[in-house]
Amino acid sequence: MAFEPVLSRNFDVPGAASIETYRRRGGYKAIEKALQMGRDGVVEQVKTAGLRGRGGAGFPAATKWSFLPPNRTTTYLCVNADESEPGTFNNRYIMELDPHLLLEGILIAGYATRTSVAYIYIRVEYHKAYRVLQKALDEAQAAGLFGEKILGSEDFSMQCYIHRGAGAYVCGEETGLLESLEGNRGWPRIKPPFPAVAGLFGKPTVVNNVETLACVVPIIERGGEWFASIGNPPTSTGPKLYTISGPVNRPGCYEAPLGLTVRDLVYGEAYGGGMLDGRTLKAVVPGGLSVGFLTAGELDCKLDFDDPRKYGLLGLGTAGAMVIDEATDMRQVLLNVARFYATESCGQCTQCREGTMWIYKIAQRIAAGAGRIEDLDLITEITATMGMMTGRSICGHSDGAAFPLRTLIAKFRGEFEDRIHSQGDVAEALAAQ
Amino acid sequence: MAWPVINRQEQAAVPGAEPLLSERVKARITAFFDRYETKRAALIPALHVVQDTYGGVSLQAIKEVAALLGLAPAEVYDTMSFYSHFWAGRRGRKVVVVCRSLSCQVLGHERLLAALKEHLKIGEHETTPDGEWSLMTEECLGACEHGPCMLINERLHARVTPDDVPRILADPDCDKVDLPAGASPQPEPKEKRGGV
Ligand SMILES: Cc1cc2nc3c(=O)[nH]c(=O)nc-3n(C[C@H](O)[C@H](O)[C@H](O)COP(=O)(O)O)c2cc1C
Numbered sequence A: 001m002a003f004e005p006v007l008s009r010n011f012d013v014p015g016a017a018s019i020e021t022y023r024r025r026g027g028y029k030a031i032e033k034a035l036q037m038g039r040d041g042v043v044e045q046v047k048t049a050g051l052r053g054r055g056g057a058g059f060p061a062a063t064k065w066s067f068l069p070p071n072r073t074t075t076y077l078c079v080n081a082d083e084s085e086p087g088t089f090n091n092r093y094i095m096e097l098d099p100h101l102l103l104e105g106i107l108i109a110g111y112a113t114r115t116s117v118a119y120i121y122i123r124v125e126y127h128k129a130y131r132v133l134q135k136a137l138d139e140a141q142a143a144g145l146f147g148e149k150i151l152g153s154e155d156f157s158m159q160c161y162i163h164r165g166a167g168a169y170v171c172g173e174e175t176g177l178l179e180s181l182e183g184n185r186g187w188p189r190i191k192p193p194f195p196a197v198a199g200l201f202g203k204p205t206v207v208n209n210v211e212t213l214a215c216v217v218p219i220i221e222r223g224g225e226w227f228a229s230i231g232n233p234p235t236s237t238g239p240k241l242y243t244i245s246g247p248v249n250r251p252g253c254y255e256a257p258l259g260l261t262v263r264d265l266v267y268g269e270a271y272g273g274g275m276l277d278g279r280t281l282k283a284v285v286p287g288g289l290s291v292g293f294l295t296a297g298e299l300d301c302k303l304d305f306d307d308p309r310k311y312g313l314l315g316l317g318t319a320g321a322m323v324i325d326e327a328t329d330m331r332q333v334l335l336n337v338a339r340f341y342a343t344e345s346c347g348q349c350t351q352c353r354e355g356t357m358w359i360y361k362i363a364q365r366i367a368a369g370a371g372r373i374e375d376l377d378l379i380t381e382i383t384a385t386m387g388m389m390t391g392r393s394i395c396g397h398s399d400g401a402a403f404p405l406r407t408l409i410a411k412f413r414g415e416f417e418d419r420i421h422s423q424g425d426v427a428e429a430l431a432a433q
Numbered sequence B: 001m002a003w004p005v006i007n008r009q010e011q012a013a014v015p016g017a018e019p020l021l022s023e024r025v026k027a028r029i030t031a032f033f034d035r036y037e038t039k040r041a042a043l044i045p046a047l048h049v050v051q052d053t054y055g056g057v058s059l060q061a062i063k064e065v066a067a068l069l070g071l072a073p074a075e076v077y078d079t080m081s082f083y084s085h086f087w088a089g090r091r092g093r094k095v096v097v098v099c100r101s102l103s104c105q106v107l108g109h110e111r112l113l114a115a116l117k118e119h120l121k122i123g124e125h126e127t128t129p130d131g132e133w134s135l136m137t138e139e140c141l142g143a144c145e146h147g148p149c150m151l152i153n154e155r156l157h158a159r160v161t162p163d164d165v166p167r168i169l170a171d172p173d174c175d176k177v178d179l180p181a182g183a184s185p186q187p188e189p190k191e192k193r194g195g196v
């Protein structure tokens, strides 16, 4: 059976961002169907579908919704459109090219969770996406899709607002996002309590990624079983919007079932289309920076929720692949990665704040031509102390730092050693730094 | 003796200082209040309005925003200083933001940055003396397929080579977002009065 794209079905349709075109192509039928199915029916379909969050952690969506306390009066839905993980831009495609798909997903999820207000937290750099989405939201509101008694239903009223971020990676972390929405510094909160119990303004809250919510629409249209038959069931079901960038022929956003191999994503005619100008591939970061690095010998890695772990990676992440070619000096890559996590750490946890900064300083030394072989072990040792997985951090930022740094050193150690052995006068390099 | 009670919030605006926020800007800010449970949640939206209108968030603006939201100026500054998008000092009318993350690096963002520095004759995080341009770098702009890329205010420029720089910067519309037909209008024009 040929794979039929559903998340990107409107991407090439001219004017798809308008409500008329979206409707003409069958849009806003799923919310009507959902209202007929009832709340439990919607949750049941999402559960059957096996839909797992697309924002990075892969948590099952229906399970997350089921954590909401039954006797609540207010529920918030926060749509995570902060999308700041380097290499990731599929949420942007949805919002720029098919904004009503997201809005319909919000309506269905909002209905299922008895949401009273939905906030779309969008990163400020997405100017175009913001303006296209705001227009779509205005259209949907005018059509009675948001507001009181939606589509004539007796028990479903929901408001929706777009809230712009202000340039902080950590606000993509769900509790950092909530703090930011409340007008505070985007400091992630200690969990528990989880947002489902005490989230925005202390009320039960669901945080879901843009793509996760977009997936809800085809699930209602075609049924949970259809969704569950795509990809690598039972753990990795459904279609995925992969992104690929770096020196390849066709950088962009492509839909395929979960489980696409990195090789297909980079070299497939329908995807990355191979290396640009005959360059040679050296490394791939397959899932957004935080998952870590693969070597040219590891391209059989399947991009689903399980396989990346076998390659020492954090997980699927966002399935945003970044390709690195032979000509790139891995010391510069190390410097870039180390700088990212050091400058984006919110500073609450000692291991994250100090550890990322130490590694950044060491990386600066190595890049300047004053590295020592012991530095490589030192970096590895520091990464082993960081993260929620070691029980020392409030959020996953420092796990996300540890994986790329550790895999970079471990998998490209030979190059680092060669460069350190062949570097010039260390005293001169240090003086020049 | 009891400590005298000081209401720090009501002293938010320095007596005698020129008020900055126009009635229109204030109305745009207070219009956010209905959206949230607390006034404080309107803070980041308010700072966006102020910065988009006046080109930055000055100390006077901080005080007036604080007064509107029932916060202390320090609370406003505390939040604001966390976010790299807000600035208190002067920046150029056109802010160039070059992506410095991995994909753009591999595709040559450093050459692009060097060309911009040479053309504008300023360094990173600096502003030209005529107040026209600022040059910044940021982490991944979420447009990696267009690398090396940069934003000029709202507009994204894709696959910029060093040779493209003079032509792009000479275009008077280089900072206007390129929207598809029928999408929302351009941002509200800046107000002339006031300053940062
Ligand atoms: C440092 C950090 C940054 C994150 N950034 C994002 C982001 O930009 N977008 C996103 O959807 N999730 C991001 N996440 C994951 C969220 O915390 C959360 O798991 C997700 O939004 C839940 O939605 P989902 O279940 O639909 O995937 C981030 C997590 C961490 C630790």
Ligand code: SF4
Residues within 6 Å of the ligand: A170, A187, A188, A344, A345, A346, A347, A348, A349, A350, A352, A353, A393, A394, A395, A396, A397, A398
């Ligand atoms: S792990 Fe890092 S980013 Fe996350 S809360 Fe701690 S210091 Fe902040």
Ligand code: FES
Residues within 6 Å of the ligand: A086, A087, A088, B099, B100, B101, B102, B103, B104, B105, B140, B141, B142, B143, B144, B145, B147, B149
């Ligand atoms: S790496 Fe430059 S936009 Fe993502």
